[in-house]
Amino acid sequence: MEWIIVLIVVAVLAVWIISMYNGLVRLRNQVRNAWSQIDVQLKRRHDLIPNLVETAKGYMTHERETLESITKARAAAMDAKSVGDTAKAEGQLQGALSKFYLVVENYPDLKANQNFLSLQEELTSTENKVGFSRQFYNDQVMQLNNRIESVPTNIVAGLFRFEKSEFFELQSPAERAVPKVSF
Amino acid sequence: MFELIRANKRKSAWLIAVLGSILIGVGYAIGFLLAPEDPAVSALFVIIAVVIWIGMLLASMAGGEKILLKTAKAREIQKADAPQLYNIVEEMCIASGLSTVPKVYIIDTPDPNAFAVGLKPERAAVAVTTGLMAKLNRDELQNVVAHEIAHINNRDTLFMTLAGVTVGAIIILGELFWRSMLFGGRGRSSGGGRGGNQGAAVVMIVAVLMAILAPILARMLYFACSRRREYLADACAAQYTRYPEGLASALDKISGQAAQRTKKAETSQVLAPMYIINPLAARSRKAGWFSTHPATDDRIRVLRGMTSSASLEAYEQAYRALHGKESVMTPSMLKQSKDQSVRDASKDADAGTQRQWREVQDLLHKVDQYAVLACACGMKMKLPPEYDQEKVACPKCGRAHPLPPEMLAALAAARMGRK
Numbered sequence: 162m163e164w165i166i167v168l169i170v171v172a173v174l175a176v177w178i179i180s181m182y183n184g185l186v187r188l189r190n191q192v193r194n195a196w197s198q199i200d201v202q203l204k205r206r207h208d209l210i211p212n213l214v215e216t217a218k219g220y221m222t223h224e225r226e227t228l229e230s231i232t233k234a235r236a237a238a239m240d241a242k243s244v245g246d247t248a249k250a251e252g253q254l255q256g257a258l259s260k261f262y263l264v265v266e267n268y269p270d271l272k273a274n275q276n277f278l279s280l281q282e283e284l285t286s287t288e289n290k291v292g293f294s295r296q297f298y299n300d301q302v303m304q305l306n307n308r309i310e311s312v313p314t315n316i317v318a319g320l321f322r323f324e325k326s327e328f329f330e331l332q333s334p335a336e337r338a339v340p341k342v343s344f
Numbered sequence: 345m346f347e348l349i350r351a352n353k354r355k356s357a358w359l360i361a362v363l364g365s366i367l368i369g370v371g372y373a374i375g376f377l378l379a380p381e382d383p384a385v386s387a388l389f390v391i392i393a394v395v396i397w398i399g400m401l402l403a404s405m406a407g408g409e410k411i412l413l414k415t416a417k418a419r420e421i422q423k424a425d426a427p428q429l430y431n432i433v434e435e436m437c438i439a440s441g442l443s444t445v446p447k448v449y450i451i452d453t454p455d456p457n458a459f460a461v462g463l464k465p466e467r468a469a470v471a472v473t474t475g476l477m478a479k480l481n482r483d484e485l486q487n488v489v490a491h492e493i494a495h496i497n498n499r500d501t502l503f504m505t506l507a508g509v510t511v512g513a514i515i516i517l518g519e520l521f522w523r524s525m526l527f528g529g530r531g532r533s534s535g536g537g538r539g540g541n542q543g544a545a546v547v548m549i550v551a552v553l554m555a556i557l558a559p560i561l562a563r564m565l566y567f568a569c570s571r572r573r574e575y576l577a578d579a580c581a582a583q584y585t586r587y588p589e590g591l592a593s594a595l596d597k598i599s600g601q602a603a604q605r606t607k608k609a610e611t612s613q614v615l616a617p618m619y620i621i622n623p624l625a626a627r628s629r630k631a632g633w634f635s636t637h638p639a640t641d642d643r644i645r646v647l648r649g650m651t652s653s654a655s656l657e658a659y660e661q662a663y664r665a666l667h668g669k670e671s672v673m674t675p676s677m678l679k680q681s682k683d684q685s686v687r688d689a690s691k692d693a694d695a696g697t698q699r700q701w702r703e704v705q706d707l708l709h710k711v712d713q714y715a716v717l718a719c720a721c722g723m724k725m726k727l728p729p730e731y732d733q734e735k736v737a738c739p740k741c742g743r744a745h746p747l748p749p750e751m752l753a754a755l756a757a758a759r760m761g762r763k
Contacts, residue, residue, distance in 0.1 A: 198438060279427065286431035293439035296586065
C-alpha cells in the first residue's frame, strides 16, 4: 500500500518538474525569437542609412562631419557581436541620427524632397520597430529571469543550467548628451 | 503577454461552454414543453439545437472573414499604397509578439473607425476607414491599430465570433419555440398538465421561463464579455504602444465624430463588437446591459488615469480607481513585468489634417487605379478607369491633353479588372 502512495507522489512530482522545465524552455525560445526580431530591424536600419546619407549629401554640403559620424557609427554597429556591444554601438548610431535630424531642420529643400520624405517614414518606422522589438525582448527577458530566480522554478533552472538573459538597453553616453528639442 | 493570452483562452472556452449548455437546455425545454411525457421528443430537440449550432459554427469558420470584409466594403492594400499605415501595423505586430502580419484593408468612409477579423492570427485582417487615417495623427493611429491587434492577439476575434454565433443559434431556437407554440403545440401542452399534478406544473413553468429567458440571458452574457474584452484590448494597446494618451485622444476624436453622424453606419451586428467603437450605437454616458462596448468616456477616463506606467497593472489600478472594487483582469493575467514606463509623444506625429486628407484621397485613387496627368498650369488631373476618351481638357486652363498610350492601356486594364 505504501509504495503505491510513494509512486503517486513521485509521479506528481515528475509531472510538476517537467511542466516547469517546459515553461522555462518556452520562455527561453521566446527570448531568442525576440532577439532575432531586434536583429532583423537593426539590419534594416543599417540598410537604409547609406540611402539616407546619399540623398542628404546633395543638400547638406556643410554637414560632412554629421554624415560621416553616421556612416562610422553604422560600420561600428554592424561589427558588434554580443548583446552588450550591439546595444552600445546602436546607441551611438541612434545618437548620430538624432543629431542629423536636428540639423535637417535647417534644410527646407531636403525636407521637401519626396525621396527623403519616404526614406524618413521608413527610418522612423524602423526606429519604432527597433524600439518595440526591444521592448518585447526586454519583457520576455524579465519574465525568464524572474522565473529563473524565483522559487520553485529556480531549482529546476539550476538543475538544467538555464542562464539569465541580458537586457537590451540603448542608453549610451552619446545618446544621453543629445539635447531634447521640441519644435 | 502569453500569460494573458492563455488566461483569455481559458475564459473564452468557459464562455462557449456556458453558452453551449444554455443552447442545449433551451432545446431540451422546448422538447419537454411540446411533449412532457415523451423523452424522445426532448432528445430530438436537443439534437436539432446541436445541429443548428454546429452548422452555424462551420459556416462562420469557412471563410467568414471574407464575407465580413465584403459587407463592410473593405479593400485590401499593399505596403506601397499606404507605407505609414502598413508600417504601423508591422510595428504593433512586433510590440505584441504576433508572428504574422495581418492583411490591411481600407474602407472609404468619412466615419473614423477600425475593426479586426480573423479566426486565426494567420488569417487575420485589420481594416481602417479613410476618415480614421485622415483625422488621427501617427501616435493615435498607432494606438487604434494596437487595440485591433490586441483583439487578434487575445483571440477575441475568434471567441467573440464563436460566442456570437452560439447566441444567434439560441435566438433562432427561441423563435422556433414560439412558432411551435403558436402552431398546434398549445393544445397538446395544456392537455399534458392533466390537472392536480403540481410538480409537473412547476417543471412546466420553469421550462417556459427557460425558453423565454435563455435568449435574453445569453445575449446579456455575450455583451458583458464583449465589453470586458474592449477594456482588455485597451489595456493591451497601452502596453504595446506605451502611450495610453494616444488611445485616449483617438477615442475622443472618434466618438466626437460619431456624435455628429446622422445616419447609421452600414455594418452587421456580428461585426459590431470588433470595431474600436460600436458604429451602430450613439455616444452614451453609460453602457447598458446590451451594449457591445463600454461607454467611450469611461474608456477614456481609465486610460487617462494611467499616469505612471503603461503596464496592465497600471490599467487595472486606473480601472479600480474609477469603478471601485470591480476589476477587469484576473491575477493570472497580471503575471509580468511591472517596469513599463509611459513614453513621450513622438515629434512630428501630426502631419496636419489637410495634408492627411490629401494623402488619403491619393491612396484611394491609387487603390481605385486612377491615372494621374499633370498639366503645365500646375493642375493634376485624376482620371478614373471609367474614363475611356483619348483626350482630356484641363479644367483650370483649358489645355487639351492627349492621353499617353501606356496610360490608356493601364486604364483599360483597370476597367477589365473591375468587371
